[in-house]
Amino acid sequence: MVKKTTEKFNPEEYMQMAIDAMNDSIDEPRTDGKVSPKVGVILIKPNGTVESACRGELRFGDHAEFTLVERKNRSEKLDGSILFATLEPCAPGARHYPKLGCAERIVNARVKEVWIGIEDPDPDVDRKGIKFLEENGITVHMFYPQFQKTIKQINKEFLKQALERANDRKEKKEVVLSNLENSIPTMDLKQFSEKAIQYYIEQSKLPYAKNSNELWLHFEHTGIVQRVKINNEEKYNPTGFGILLFGINPREKYQQAVVKAKVKYGNNASIPKDFEGPLVLIPKEIELWLEQVLHSEVSRKQFQRKTNTLFPIEPLREAIINALVHRDYEQEGAKTYIEIDDDKIVVKSAGLPVSPISLEDVKAFRAPSLSRNPKITYVFNRMGLMEESELGMETFRGMQENYELPLPFYDYKAPYLSLTFSRSLEAFKTVSGNKVLGDLNKEELIGFEWLKSKGDVSKKEYAIHFDFDEKKAYRHLSKFKKLNLLSDNGEKSNSPNFRYIFKND
Numbered sequence: 001m002v003k004k005t006t007e008k009f010n011p012e013e014y015m016q017m018a019i020d021a022m023n024d025s026i027d028e029p030r031t032d033g034k035v036s037p038k039v040g041v042i043l044i045k046p047n048g049t050v051e052s053a054c055r056g057e058l059r060f061g062d063h064a065e066f067t068l069v070e071r072k073n074r075s076e077k078l079d080g081s082i083l084f085a086t087l088e089p090c091a092p093g094a095r096h097y098p099k100l101g102c103a104e105r106i107v108n109a110r111v112k113e114v115w116i117g118i119e120d121p122d123p124d125v126d127r128k129g130i131k132f133l134e135e136n137g138i139t140v141h142m143f144y145p146q147f148q149k150t151i152k153q154i155n156k157e158f159l160k161q162a163l164e165r166a167n168d169r170k171e172k173k174e175v176v177l178s179n180l181e182n183s184i185p186t187m188d189l190k191q192f193s194e195k196a197i198q199y200y201i202e203q204s205k206l207p208y209a210k211n212s213n214e215l216w217l218h219f220e221h222t223g224i225v226q227r228v229k230i231n232n233e234e235k236y237n238p239t240g241f242g243i244l245l246f247g248i249n250p251r252e253k254y255q256q257a258v259v260k261a262k263v264k265y266g267n268n269a270s271i272p273k274d275f276e277g278p279l280v281l282i283p284k285e286i287e288l289w290l291e292q293v294l295h296s297e298v299s300r301k302q303f304q305r306k307t308n309t310l311f312p313i314e315p316l317r318e319a320i321i322n323a324l325v326h327r328d329y330e331q332e333g334a335k336t337y338i339e340i341d342d343d344k345i346v347v348k349s350a351g352l353p354v355s356p357i358s359l360e361d362v363k364a365f366r367a368p369s370l371s372r373n374p375k376i377t378y379v380f381n382r383m384g385l386m387e388e389s390e391l392g393m394e395t396f397r398g399m400q401e402n403y404e405l406p407l408p409f410y411d412y413k414a415p416y417l418s419l420t421f422s423r424s425l426e427a428f429k430t431v432s433g434n435k436v437l438g439d440l441n442k443e444e445l446i447g448f449e450w451l452k453s454k455g456d457v458s459k460k461e462y463a464i465h466f467d468f469d470e471k472k473a474y475r476h477l478s479k480f481k482k483l484n485l486l487s488d489n490g491e492k493s494n495s496p497n498f499r500y501i502f503k504n505d
Contacts, residue, residue, distance in 0.1 A: 011084075011115060015147045017052065018042045018084040018117065021064070022154065026056035037158045039064040042084040043073070043111075065089055065102035069109050079110040086117035086143075086151050091128035103129040107136040117143045117151045119370055121162040126374035127177055130356070140356040142368035145393055163378070178373065180240030180329060183226035184253065187238050193248045196278035200246070203280075203383040223375040241375040244329060245279045254329060256350070259286065259320075261338040263293045279324060279376065283385055286320055286338070287313065293340060311423055312403050316345060318392040319408070319419050323349035325380055326372045334415045343427035348418040362417070363410045364455070364504050365393045400449040406432075407452050425449070436483040447476050448485065456489070456501040 021040030028036050039055040041064040053068035055061075062071070065085060069078070089102035106114060114133055120126050133140050143151070152159060198210055208215040216236055219225045224242040227234055244250050250257035259275040259282060273289060275282045295310045323336050328351025337348040353362050354372040361367040371377040380386045399405045399421075406428040408421045422428035425445050429437045440448060447466060451457055457465075463473035477500050480486045484503065491498040 011141070012144065012147075014042050014044065014050075014082075014084045015115065015117070015143050017050070018086050018115075018143075019147060019150055019154075021052040021054045022086045022151065023054075024057070025054040025064075026060065028056060028060045035158045035161050036061070037087055037155055037162075039085065039087045041065055041068050041086070043068055043078070044082040044084075045076075045078065046080045063090070063102050065105055069105050073109075079112075081109070081111045082113045082115070083111050084115045084117075084143075087155075088116050088118065088120040088127070089114075089129045089133070090120070091132050101129065101132075103132045106133065107138065111138060113139045113141070115141045115143060118148050118155075119374075121159045126371060126377075127354075130370075131177060134355060142356060142370055144366055145368050148369050163381070178240070178330060180244065180373075181223055181375070183228055183237035183239050184243060185228075185237065187243065187253070189225070189236055189238065191238060191243060191248060191252075192246045193278045193281075196246045196280050200280050200379065200383060203385075206382075222378055224379075239375075240329075241373070245376065245379055247278060249277070250279070251276055256329065256331065256333055256335050259324070259336045259338060261286070261289065261340075263340045265295075265342055280379065280383065282324065283317075283321060287317060290316060311345065311421070312405075315395050315399060315403075315408070315421065316347075318395050319347045319421075321380065321385055322392055323347050323419075325376050325386065326354065327351055328372065328415075331415050337416075343423055344431045345421040345423065346418055348416040350415050350417075352412060352417060359410070359412055359417075360504070365397045365407070366455075367393060397453045400446070400453050404446075406445075406449050436485065439483060440479075444476055444479065448480055451480070451486070451500065452502050454502075456499045458496075458499050462500075 018040045021042065022038045023040070025036075025038035025040065030036075037055065041053050043051045043053075045051070051068065051072065053064045053072060055064045055067075057064070057067050058071055059067075065083075068083075083106060085102075089106055091103050092101045100108075116130060120129060130140055142148070194210060197215075200206075201208060201210065201215070206215070206218065208218060216225065219242065220227060220236065223239055224245065225236040225238055228237050229235075238247070240253070243253050244257055247253070257276065257279075261273045261275065262270050263273075264270040271293075275285055275289075290313060294313075320338065327336055327349035328334070331350040334350035336350070337346070339346040339348075351372070353359055353367065354370060357367050357370055377386065395402075396408055396419075399407050404425075406422045406425055408419050409432065411418050411420070420431060422431045425442060428445070428449075429440075437445065437448075447462065450465065451462065454461075459470060459473050459477060462468070462477060463470045466473070468476075477486065481488070481500065486500045487503050489497070489499045489501060
């Protein structure tokens, strides 16, 4: 498909075009049951020409990027082009010599900007194609979460098999994301917790016995251990990620490997709690602790009495898992924190969002899925601790509709990214630090929170959702705008296309 575009650049349009091309992918005729990915790419040339390709379009097995760059545009000058690809381009070394990785082909074509749908699911490849592009001066963005969700759903079987194939990958990639991928010469397998390993086996439903050759091979292929040669004898040494995930005492090597929690209600003294030890055991320990320290009430809505916490566990679970998985473990001294009081719950973790995700995307709850620590992500996925990555943002955006609570908000004060939950609508007025919210009554505050979760709305949509007449809806929206809580899309106020937009300052 080739077309000419003169319209204003709208990335969502090209994300959808790439998905449409992806759906045209041609499966390879295989007898081994291996599922190939469906991949679509869109190329926007400097002259406005738009061209697409899909996997297998011209020849079975050909990557979509290869088809588009080398087969369709080999004689074209592509300097300054923009490329949209539904799957992370393969990094150098991913293909057998003399074949180049797709990321190398994109760099060689002098493309200036790349938008990527989802990262490569293999934890030994994940984000390395992205890093190679960035290191070679290419601006990289990720597709928005709703498009990522579609890509993952269509490629569900491929993604499942790709994670399983990670166990069979033996080549060491040249691109390194973190020093934690390296083995630690001063440590050995005695530093691993047998309890943590057994828990991982059980939760992941692995068919391996503890300390079996099959298990150590699995750990080698997933980056938990590395095979090293000492005095002509081969042995396994734990990697940094291995110590974080399974070490009896990770803080012996990484002092920052701890979650420091505290609870303070009213005038009572603060009660601290440290969670340390193997990372695979910490989420369950924190969840049990939360159930104890969050104030509870007895529900009598049903015949059987039931005790409920006064704050929902699910969004806190998402926030804490995200903090554990995506924090920067290489920032020395920067720990993870959970702070609870009468008005708020704060989860703090080290590091800005990983490139190419921006802080603005995170604050607007439109941050796409991308893992800072693919090894940890893989292990947590195997254990069922992480669902689809987009669900965390969906959970946070749904706080008002699902729990009648304000949306949480992100903030960054070096070196910590914090996520703050207000425990009630009234508490949000003070917790947010925005004094003008004190001018809103409860009905208006509920309306404002719903609008925040949507990002932008029309007067009609606002009126329909709350069953208001349009005059009342207009009063609410005008008040929000007067208080500088909203802006608009620049259309005339009487236009059917006029929309109110939440100002995420």
